[in-house]
Amino acid sequence: xxxxxxxxxxxxxxxxxxxxxxxxxxxxxxxxxxxxxxxxxxxxxxxxxxxxxxxxxxxxxxxxxxxxxxxxxxxxxxxxxxxxxxxxxxxxxxxxxxxxxxxxxxxxxxxxxxxxxxxxxxxxxxxxxxxxxxxxxxxxxxxxxxxxxxxxxxxxxxxxxxxxxxxxxxxxxxxxxxxxxxxxxxxxxxxxxxxxxxxxxxxxxxxx
Amino acid sequence: xxxxxxxxxxxxxxxxxxxxxxxxxxxxxxxxxxxxxxxxxxxxxxxxxxxxxxxxxxxxxxxxxxxxxxxxxxxxxxxxxxxxxxxxxxxxxxxxxxxxxxxxxxxxxxxxxxxxxxxxxxxxxxxxxxxxxxxxxxxxxxxxxxxxxxxxxxxxxxxxxxxxxxxxxxxxxxxxxxxxxxxxxxxxxxxxxxxxxxxxxxxxxxxx
DNA sequence: CTTTTATGAATGAAGG
DNA sequence: CCTTCATTCATAAAAG
Numbered sequence: 001x002x003x004x005x006x007x008x009x010x011x012x013x014x015x016x017x018x019x020x021x022x023x024x025x026x027x028x029x030x031x032x033x034x035x036x037x038x039x040x041x042x043x044x045x046x047x048x049x050x051x052x053x054x055x056x057x058x059x060x061x062x063x064x065x066x067x068x069x070x071x072x073x074x075x076x077x078x079x080x081x082x083x084x085x086x087x088x089x090x091x092x093x094x095x096x097x098x099x100x101x102x103x104x105x106x107x108x109x110x111x112x113x114x115x116x117x118x119x120x121x122x123x124x125x126x127x128x129x130x131x132x133x134x135x136x137x138x139x140x141x142x143x144x145x146x147x148x149x150x151x152x153x154x155x156x157x158x159x160x161x162x163x164x165x166x167x168x169x170x171x172x173x174x175x176x177x178x179x180x181x182x183x184x185x186x187x188x189x190x191x192x193x194x195x196x197x198x199x200x201x202x203x204x205x206x207x208x
Numbered sequence: 209x210x211x212x213x214x215x216x217x218x219x220x221x222x223x224x225x226x227x228x229x230x231x232x233x234x235x236x237x238x239x240x241x242x243x244x245x246x247x248x249x250x251x252x253x254x255x256x257x258x259x260x261x262x263x264x265x266x267x268x269x270x271x272x273x274x275x276x277x278x279x280x281x282x283x284x285x286x287x288x289x290x291x292x293x294x295x296x297x298x299x300x301x302x303x304x305x306x307x308x309x310x311x312x313x314x315x316x317x318x319x320x321x322x323x324x325x326x327x328x329x330x331x332x333x334x335x336x337x338x339x340x341x342x343x344x345x346x347x348x349x350x351x352x353x354x355x356x357x358x359x360x361x362x363x364x365x366x367x368x369x370x371x372x373x374x375x376x377x378x379x380x381x382x383x384x385x386x387x388x389x390x391x392x393x394x395x396x397x398x399x400x401x402x403x404x405x406x407x408x409x410x411x412x413x414x415x416x
Numbered sequence: 417c418t419t420t421t422a423t424g425a426a427t428g429a430a431g432g
Numbered sequence: 433c434c435t436t437c438a439t440t441c442a443t444a445a446a447a448g
Binding site: 298299301320323349352353356357 | 435436437438439442443444445
């Protein structure tokens with residue numbers, strides 16, 4: 001449902017925060033109007049969710065939320081009449097809450113999740129759904145690798161027109177402000193990128 | 209369900225905007241962290257909604273109002289004042305020429321186009337249309353995977369007189385960690401709101 | 417217009 | 433770490 005995610009993400013982008021000097025410190029600001037817009041958008045979203053849930057409730061008196069989630073899966077429950085255990089998927093899929101936590105930890109810059117750290121994180125995520133340390137480990141590995149690749153792909157424009165004298169700022173490097181992967185937009189419009197997943201919006205920070 | 213609204217309210221509350229004096233004018237401010245939190249929470253919320261919609265769709269096989277309503281809901285009162293919707297997600301579609309070239313390269317047997325190779329190919333395809341290295345990479349990944357699957361499906365192996373739907377991979381390594389079963393499924397927590405992993409739910413429900 | 421199919425893209429996991 | 437693979441999701445294109 002991209003109407004949800006995309007619109008919402010766009011809202012976040014829409015409310016482009018300005019910058020003002022606050023006694024020597026520059027801070028991001030939002031105008032009242034922007035805040036109001038954001039608030040409205042969130043309210044609308046909430047309303048839709050409410051309707052959805054209500055709708056859903058009225059349709060599923062059995063309260064089998066989780067069990068019915070196989071909306072797009074390709075196998076149907078009828079394929080094993082004899083009782084052969086196929087036991088559908090096994091691949092771990094982080095829940096929304098787990099993802100949120102993982103993203104937060106990832107962004108905290110505490111990279112290199114040590115073994116101990118992995119255990120802690122796993123423990124924290126456990127109450128939010130089935131998970132193992134391996135899952136957490138893999139997630140961080142993948143997250144980091146893909147984040148890096150995105151950065152790299154997003155900057156084919158490695159031209160430093162003014163930095164001819166090779167300034168010694170190796171650690172600073174080219175901190176990409178936004179995560180725009182080299183996505184093509186057939187309609188020649190590059191006004192917005194293809195944010196598609198919730199985690200996609202995570203690359204906006206510039207910390208290490 | 210009230211989790212939706214509550215979460216949202218929490219978001220709004222969590223990001224309590226501060227006030228600073230901007231040259232005599234007081235404006236609301238948000239720290240980077242707050243902005244990030246807001247963005248992430250919205251993203252998570254969107255993800256949840258998405259799941260909800262999918263869930264709902266899967267439950268309403270008779271395509272009731274929900275599908276149509278939300279499918280065509282343009283509830284964006286703030287991003288495009290002109291009524292013109294921002295071009296959303298659009299995926300790359302190879303042109304005929306690009307496809308031809310890609311197929312040719314693929315048939316040359318270069319199974320694994322290295323990074324460098326990808327660049328070359330991309331450069332070659334660029335004049336024929338919008339394309340990125342990622343597109344090329346994905347194309348080869350998919351091409352190979354599907355080619356393999358086709359072959360596998362076409363070859364029922366040595367002896368498999370029956371089972372047409374059971375095309376399970378021979379190398380089905382179920383190397384799931386031992387703690388795979390450590391799941392806390394029906395935790396009645398508001399945050400989890402019944403969105404468990406597909407596998408988790410299937411495991412506990414064991415199909416209906 | 418609705419349903420189905422083909423395929424681009426995302427991502428968890430394995431290998432090296 | 434980095435690369436590769438397998439599976440799944442989403443959507444443009446095709447079929448009805």
